[in-house]
Amino acid sequence: MTYSSDAQADTMITLDHVEKWYGAFKALHDISMSVRQGEKIVLCGPSGSGKSTLIRCINYLEPHQKGEIRVDGILLGHQAKAIDAIRREVGMVFQQFNLFPHLTVLENCMLAPMRALGLSKAAAEDRARGLLERVKIAEQAAKYPAQLSGGQQQRVAIARALCMQPKVMLFDEPTSALDPEMVKEVLDTMIGLAEDGMTMICVTHEMGFARQVADRVIFMAEGAIVEQAPPAEFFSNPRHERTRKFLGEILNH
């Protein structure tokens, strides 16, 4: 199956026969998929299946070697201009939060709007405070990352990404590094974001979240997409043996 980039007017992301190698190791095999505006995708699969690599290719943290990636109509070539343009439209949340330790929560959120978008300090601060409010952490604005719990840090990281007013949010296992009691606050924030219509691709093993939020669940193994389906169908009636085995492992522990 192939997708042409202008087949649907509301297509936000398309990947067309994307391949990626690390040296001789092929990390992504012929990946083709598209994501509509406002669509929520959950990517899952065993570790090493290439799901993180896939979303890291979308904002060019990892260069792909073959195929085409388009975000909001912009072709992600290897030239700096397109990479910048796409990174301004795509927000990313990392497993390890990656907040900047030497900046306060507020400064973490203001940095990129000021430096990458050229916002004034006042405008950046307004925006940052608004979004910290939205992730319910406004009262921590003056603290440093090391003074926050993991869940709080991850919510700040979400606010920081939202400060760039992205059209797409990528989540790379956002709850995997959290203590169990903090997972919910982060998932609730993500659910809120989904309800507001954000286009999202989430790499996660939180199957409850997938059931509740995802429009489509994509299962990957060994660098390839094995199957994709709406959550109801995906969980109740997986077609591939590989998927059934994975679901069995992840749901019955």
Added chain:
Amino acid sequence: MGKDEFVFLLVGLKWTVVLSAVGFVCGCLGGLAVALARTSDIKVLNKATAAYIGVFQGTPLLMQLFVVYYGLALVGFKIDAWIAVAIGLTLHASAYLGEIWRGSIEAVPRGQTEAAKALSLKYASRMRDVILPQALRISLPATIGFLVQLIKGTSLASIVGFTELTRAGNMISNQIFQPLTVFAIVGLLYFLMCCPLTIFGAHLERRFAASTR
């Protein structure tokens, strides 16, 4: 620059090597004493060596050489310039090596001392047979790094008036008016002495880092 001038430089080089070797060997002995005193339980020794290290690490080597050179003359020792410089370098090296080795003695896990004590080893044996061999290994990259610093430091003997490599270079340069050529060659000679040591030190450091990982 002719052959004679180059030979003159090589004679200077010989003295640089002699100064470095004497300073390093005597400095090792002094440094060992300083390190042991610095890590001992005797408070006076502890404080005295801390002050000694502080003074020598807080003042320029050039001043140390001046003070030793004129100080020895003052108390009536009629000695050659090179011996005065060697004494200055020894005192300097003792302080730096003492501090390096203090650090590595303290880097040996406490359990080693405890185990040695439990085996009823006395202080001398505990140090010689258990702690120092391990400390020496830890300190080797830094020790070699200091040796390079010491070789470069011998160049200051030229300011005191002793003809080693740098002063030989200065004299030649004043004779033949080709300062750039002369100092480039002098620099190269130092480089040939120091660079292998630097590479060796970095190699040891990498190997050590790999083995503790």
Added chain:
Amino acid sequence: MNYQLDFTPVIDGLPNLLLGCLGTFLLAVCGMLLAIVIGIGGVILRTSKIKAARWAMIGFVELIRNTPFLVQIFFLYFALPLAGLRLDPTPTAIIALGINGGAYAIEIIRGGVQSISKGQIEAGLALGLHRAQVFRFIVLKPALRAIFPSLTSQFVLLTLSTSIASAISAYELTSVSQRIESESFRSFEVYFTVTAFYLVISWLMMRLFGLFSSRYFAYPVK
């Protein structure tokens, strides 16, 4: 021993010696600033994608680290005029100190940059910052914090090596003391006092660094 210590020339020369201290301090501070500039520029080249730039920096660092500062300062003293730069001894000394300290700074800063996790850099890139911005706003400060102890001891060494600049008669404490010594022949008294001055200067330097560090790096870490 029938020699009588006589500190009169030292006391008479005190105003000049204090000015010399100031000279040493300025020489050291200017040298450090230049060293930091060279160090940061050097690290950018040292870690760049251009192979020639990387090798040039490796060569520069090893050349400087494996030759005496005295030889470097002599070389520069004679080389700068040939390159069309006629400078007084003091600016020449500052350049020499900057180059020497810069070479050490490159290696130290590089270690600091490597101590920053890859995730920090990726987070900056994902936010749409350019590489230079990521370095300036995200990598630099935490890296500085990590290397500050070794940077401090390197810069104390740089402060002490300003005394070598007396060899080209730059204006600093050692050359001032040499002038007093050559007029009074009270060598030991002069150099002994000046050594004590240096001890105070390097102690002050360390205090300054400590103060800067406790202000600038006040953010908490885990």
